[in-house]
Amino acid sequence: MKGFILKEFLHIFRDLRTMLILFGMPVAQVLLFGYAITNEINNAQIAILDHSKDPVTQEITYKLLSSGYFQLNDQLSDASEIEQAFKKGKIKQVVVFEPNFAQKMTKDPPAVIQLITDASDPNTANLLSNYTQAITGDYLRQTSGSKRNLPVINIETTMQYNPELRGVFMFVPGTITILLMLISAMMTSISIAREKELGTMEVLLVSPLKPLHIIVGKVIPYVILSFINALIILILAATVFGMPFQGSLVLLLLQSALFIVMALSMGIFISTVSNNQQTAMLLSMFVLMLPTILLSGFIFPIENMPLPLQILSNIMPSKWFIIIIKSIMLKGLGIAYIWKETLILIGMTLFFIGMSVKKFKIRLD
Amino acid sequence: MKGFAVQIEGLHKSYKNVVALQNITVDIKPGELFGFIGPDGAGKTTLFRILASLILPDKGKVELMGYNVVQHYKEIRQRIGYMPGRFSLYQDLTVEENLRFFAGVHGTTIEQNYALIKDIYSQIEPFKNRPAGKLSGGMKQKLALSCALIHKPEILLLDEPTTGVDAVSRQEFWHMLQNLKKSGITILVSTPYMDEASLCDRVALIQKGEIMKVAEPEVIINDFDHSLFGIRTNKMFPLLHDLNEFKLTTTAYRFGDTIHFVSSKDANPKKELISWLELKGHQNIVIQPVAPTIEDCFILQMNQQN
Numbered sequence: 001m002k003g004f005i006l007k008e009f010l011h012i013f014r015d016l017r018t019m020l021i022l023f024g025m026p027v028a029q030v031l032l033f034g035y036a037i038t039n040e041i042n043n044a045q046i047a048i049l050d051h052s053k054d055p056v057t058q059e060i061t062y063k064l065l066s067s068g069y070f071q072l073n074d075q076l077s078d079a080s081e082i083e084q085a086f087k088k089g090k091i092k093q094v095v096v097f098e099p100n101f102a103q104k105m106t107k108d109p110p111a112v113i114q115l116i117t118d119a120s121d122p123n124t125a126n127l128l129s130n131y132t133q134a135i136t137g138d139y140l141r142q143t144s145g146s147k148r149n150l151p152v153i154n155i156e157t158t159m160q161y162n163p164e165l166r167g168v169f170m171f172v173p174g175t176i177t178i179l180l181m182l183i184s185a186m187m188t189s190i191s192i193a194r195e196k197e198l199g200t201m202e203v204l205l206v207s208p209l210k211p212l213h214i215i216v217g218k219v220i221p222y223v224i225l226s227f228i229n230a231l232i233i234l235i236l237a238a239t240v241f242g243m244p245f246q247g248s249l250v251l252l253l254l255q256s257a258l259f260i261v262m263a264l265s266m267g268i269f270i271s272t273v274s275n276n277q278q279t280a281m282l283l284s285m286f287v288l289m290l291p292t293i294l295l296s297g298f299i300f301p302i303e304n305m306p307l308p309l310q311i312l313s314n315i316m317p318s319k320w321f322i323i324i325i326k327s328i329m330l331k332g333l334g335i336a337y338i339w340k341e342t343l344i345l346i347g348m349t350l351f352f353i354g355m356s357v358k359k360f361k362i363r364l365d
Numbered sequence: 366m367k368g369f370a371v372q373i374e375g376l377h378k379s380y381k382n383v384v385a386l387q388n389i390t391v392d393i394k395p396g397e398l399f400g401f402i403g404p405d406g407a408g409k410t411t412l413f414r415i416l417a418s419l420i421l422p423d424k425g426k427v428e429l430m431g432y433n434v435v436q437h438y439k440e441i442r443q444r445i446g447y448m449p450g451r452f453s454l455y456q457d458l459t460v461e462e463n464l465r466f467f468a469g470v471h472g473t474t475i476e477q478n479y480a481l482i483k484d485i486y487s488q489i490e491p492f493k494n495r496p497a498g499k500l501s502g503g504m505k506q507k508l509a510l511s512c513a514l515i516h517k518p519e520i521l522l523l524d525e526p527t528t529g530v531d532a533v534s535r536q537e538f539w540h541m542l543q544n545l546k547k548s549g550i551t552i553l554v555s556t557p558y559m560d561e562a563s564l565c566d567r568v569a570l571i572q573k574g575e576i577m578k579v580a581e582p583e584v585i586i587n588d589f590d591h592s593l594f595g596i597r598t599n600k601m602f603p604l605l606h607d608l609n610e611f612k613l614t615t616t617a618y619r620f621g622d623t624i625h626f627v628s629s630k631d632a633n634p635k636k637e638l639i640s641w642l643e644l645k646g647h648q649n650i651v652i653q654p655v656a657p658t659i660e661d662c663f664i665l666q667m668n669q670q671n
Contacts, residue, residue, distance in 0.1 A: 003469025199453035206447040
């Protein structure tokens with residue numbers, strides 16, 4: 001058993017491609033996703049629709065435009081022009097001040113600023129609206145001190161084209177999930193299929209090794225390496241991108257370990273039905289990767305899917321894992337809130353291990 | 366039943382609609398060096414895989430050391446060493462790592478059974494830090510044999526161990542097998558090379574999934590009851606065709622740079638043969654009686670079965 005695990009490590013460390021996939025890819029992916037999402041916003045084109053044109057609205061407008069984040073593209077005079085302005089494709093946001101803004105602010109608060117943002121790019125949209133709100137809030141504090149309790153300006157944000165604004169801090173949970181799935185499942189299935197392809201499985205079968213021994217021996221190195229990977233991704237996410245980290249780290253790591261074992265058992269299951277590396281790889285791609293990306297809620301919100309796909313998404317382990325990571329990392333929830341998802345993952349793990357041991361052929365075909 | 370190391374009775378195996386083995390019956394004694402001789406596609410690999418409990422027979426009884434390959438495969442797998450026809454070691458691991466791994470898999474160590482493999486392994490030990498994939502063909506075979514031997518098996522199954530290996534390495538390999546035999550291991554070898562038959566204690570001639578004959582190699586040669594001639598003329602190309610049309614021919618086939626001619630039983634056709642060949646326009650006819658080899662016996666057997 002010890003020899004088997006050692007051998008497996010040697011296979012991994014001696015193969016440059018395997019090492020690249022194992023360690024190069026996660027870093028590259030996280031950096032890619034990370035930088036794609038934390039793009040600083042400079043000189044975003046906006047339009048202003050000022051129904052009030054009083055000193056306060058002008059002051060706020062001035063503040064916005066002098067911040068460096070926004071650049072005035074157009075002054076609108078009527079709400080009907082908003083749609084047209086967006087369709088030209090240049091502007092990202094329209095700031096609308098209601099009539100009698102300054103008056104309302106003092107006599108009948110709150111006065112309303114409406115932000116209409118092109119959310120076809122949800123990340124940018126979110127950033128723009130956050131910046132606008134921050135700048136306006138700044139202005140308020142400067143002018144009126146911090147004594148007031150009542151908000152005198154109410155900002156209503158409308159996310160045009162993607163009202164739900166999903167996928168903001170999704171990139172880390174999603175990337176962890178995909179990478180762990182890819183590495184764990186694909187690498188093990190390929191490594192077992194390779195033994196079949198090269199004929200070494202024939203020799204292993206003739207040895208007194210039990211199927212469980214072979215499987216566990218295959219899995220352990222990848223559990224360790226995948227776990228290290230998960231750590232790398234988390235550290236990158238926290239340090240480079242300042243990913244919020246609310247919940248318990250121990251719980252998160254335990255859950256990651258569970259998901260890794262789950263993915264590995266899926267990989268083994270795939271390898272029991274494929275006879276060479278290509279088949280194993282294609283199966284991993286189509287059975288694991290694509291559904292993981294498409295149906296887990298990583299990219300497309302599950303709530304927006306047609307009902308059959310929503311039901312189908314329930315058998316995607318990644319869906320549950322993404323929920324778990326999000327709950328722990330973003331909401332800081334404990335096990336009490338995610339025991340159901342955890343149980344589902346444990347169930348899936350047991351199912352695949354059982355199936356693999358059962359389907360593992362003690363003979364050749 | 367304890368008397369035999371390997372007992373095969375009425376074994377059948379077919380894949381879909383291709384018959385791979387039929388009616389195989391053979392007993393192999395403990396300590397025997399037994400050869401399965403036959404051309405590619407005769408069913409040797411299938412037979413060895415069944416013996417190694419890797420595939421299931423359709424019909425018939427196969428027992429190794431009294432253990433049935435179907436029910437008692439676990440016991441069998443602990444007691445056999447199996448070397449598949451294809452090189453089946455880890456090419457990215459070094460010589461020593463491979464050996465250590467296979468020792469570990471069987472719950473033993475290199476040191477424990479070093480004496481058994483010393484003869485063979487010492488030849489490749491200077492290269493023990495080289496990846497197995499970078500060894501020459503002969504060295505690969507030695508390593509594979511070492512790996513199959515490291516757990517001190519009672520029966521060694523070697524499926525075409527000398528295929529694709531140069532003549533010198535082949536000879537060395539057989540020499541090693543002879544030495545191994547002395548330690549009491551039963552060795553089953555398959556080979557397409559007829560000349561290797563004489564190195565076995567007993568051989569089974571196998572063709573198209575059937576055993577044609579089981580005997581000691583000398584017996585097989587002694588049983589060759591036809592006259593055999595090596596023939597050469599100035600026109601070698603049409604010679605085979607012309608011989609096949611001759612009325613006393615049992616069979617004729619190329620053999621090295623001559624054509625071997627087997628006459629029908631008890632005939633001495635030399636005179637008639639010469640006049641036949643001259644009639645066909647051959648000159649410089651050389652006809653020499655030849656001592657039969659296993660290959661001649663094999664071809665004759667094959668011929669008689671058809």
